[in-house]
Amino acid sequence: MKILIFSPVFALIISCSGKKEEPQQKEAFHILGNRVTIKNNDPVLKKITTETVTEQESGNSIxxxxxxxxxxxNYAEIASPFSGRVIRSFVSIGQHVNAGSPVFEILAPGYSSVQKDYSDALNDVRLAEKNYKRQQDLVKHGVGIQKELEEAETEYKNKKTSLSNASSTLNAYNSKSSGGTYIIKAPISGEIISNKIVTGQYLKEDSEPVVIIAxxxxxxxxxxxxxxxxxxxxxxxxxxxxxxxxxxxxxxxxxxxxxxxxxxxxxxxxxxxxxxxxxxxxxxxxxxxxxxxxxxEKAVVIPSGALMQQGDRQYVWIQSAKQEFIKRIVVPGNTSEKTVRINSGLKPGDIIMTQGGIYMPDTQ
The missing domain is CATH 2.40.30.170 (Efflux pump adaptor protein, beta barrel domain)
Known part of the structure; x- marks a missing residue:
């Protein structure tokens, strides 16, 4: 009796050996180093445009x-010129203020002293003036002494000088406050960009700025x-x-x-x-x-689309024959929305690929 043995492996071998191989798709490019030749009638050719490199006026920039x-x-840091306690704030962060606008008010004994010095100097001038006029009248009527008149005149001039100094000091603080309070005003117009004022806090004369205007x-x-x-x-x-x-x-x-x-x-x-x-x-x-x-200055400028990127290097495709292109590394310079200045790697007369570079194969 004959025994027939059927092997699946044998059947598979027969099946595979009988299958016809499909021809591989024809390559579009011939690559030799960094040189690429595009074969005849390949659709890639229709997507490529070229342009001859020329020099153009290009702006240099730094x-x-x-x-x-x-x-x-346009910037002012404001601190209190006197020691005292804050009794009122007129500003808040982000607020716009004009020059001369009130910023905050303090109860300041030091300012009271400045006011008193001015008031005393004003009274001294009035008394000195009165005495000077009296001495003038006495001398005029022949009962006065010339020396006393001269002394009165000198005293009057000295008191006026003291009043001028006291007035300048008072005016320097740019305030008409009274009763021991002092209002600090904005020296410039601007916005409050920092505000550390707290009602009731005690400020020292040499304290850090509490308000910044810019x-x-x-x-x-x-x-x-x-x-x-x-x-x-x-x-x-x-x-x-x-x-x-x-x-x-x-x-x-x-x-x-x-x-x-x-x-x-x-x-x-x-x-x-x-x-x-x-x-x-x-x-x-x-x-x-x-x-x-x-x-x-005159420089080589190309369309931005012509410049390609590979790693950390930039390159362009230069046409060396009808359907042949060579990859060339270039050093770009200033760029704009549509153009790139090439500092090295190209010269006038080179023919470069301006469109279609994305369809080109990777080369060395």
Whole structure:
């Protein structure tokens, strides 16, 4: 009797050996090193555009870091000129005040002394004037003594000098308060950006400022420019400013001042930029990037779409034959929304791929 043995493995081998292989898809590119040839009639060819490199007028620029600051004349720290207890506050944080507006009031014995000195000096002048006129009248009628008249005149002049000094001291405090109270007023117009006033607290004459006022409609940006680049910058030059907080906000300013000193450690020079700040978005202490214009010169400028990225390097595709392109590493410079300046790697007359680079294969 014959025995038939059926093996699944054998059946599988028969089945696989009978299957026809499908032809592989034809490659679109021929790659040799960094050179790529696109084969005839490949759809990629229709997606590629090229352009001949030329030199154009390109603006040079210098970018440096900066910090936003208040303008000193638009900033005031207010402390009490006398020791005393706070009896009233007129302001709150964020409030706008005008120059001369009351800020807070204190009960200040020291101010009472200033008022008393002025009052005493005023009385002394009145008495000295009265005595001087009396001596003049006596001498005029022949019963006075010339020496006493001269002494009275000298005394009168001295008392007037003392009154002038006392009046200047009183006026310096810019207050018409009486009864031992003193009202501290705002020296500038602006916003209350810090308020530490507490009704009832006792302030010493040498205490720290309790109120800070700042006018922030204009601000300074303090930046540092390298010594080698300072020749490109002059007072009044326009600049553009970027802050990380508002990356899409267009900020412009002007060079306000260039320091006369060079920082010996960094070999840089301090430059102050003044910017309008109508919306108060620029806050003191913010970091900013300041770009200065440094003139124009002839340079290679290409469309932004022509520049490709591979790792930490940038490159372009240069046409070397009808359907052949070579990858070339370049060093880009200043960029704009539509163009890129190439500092090295290209020369006028090179033909570059401006569109279609994303369809090209990776090469060495």
């Amino acid at each position: 970018t440096s870091a900066g910090t936003i600051e208040t303008i000193p004349n 006018e922030l409609s204009k601000v300074w940006i303090s930046g540092a420019v390298k010594e080698k680049d300072i020749r490109f910058i002059s007072p009044g030059d326009p600049v553009s400013v970027k802050v990380n907080t508002y990356p899409d906000m267009e900020i412009t300013g002007k060079v306000y001042h260039i320091s006369e000193l060079v920082d010996e450690d960094t070999r840089s020079i301090k430059v102050l930029i003044q910017c309008d700040n109508p919306q108060r978005k620029l806050k003191p202490g913010m970091y900013a990037a300041v770009t200065y214009s440094a003139g124009t």
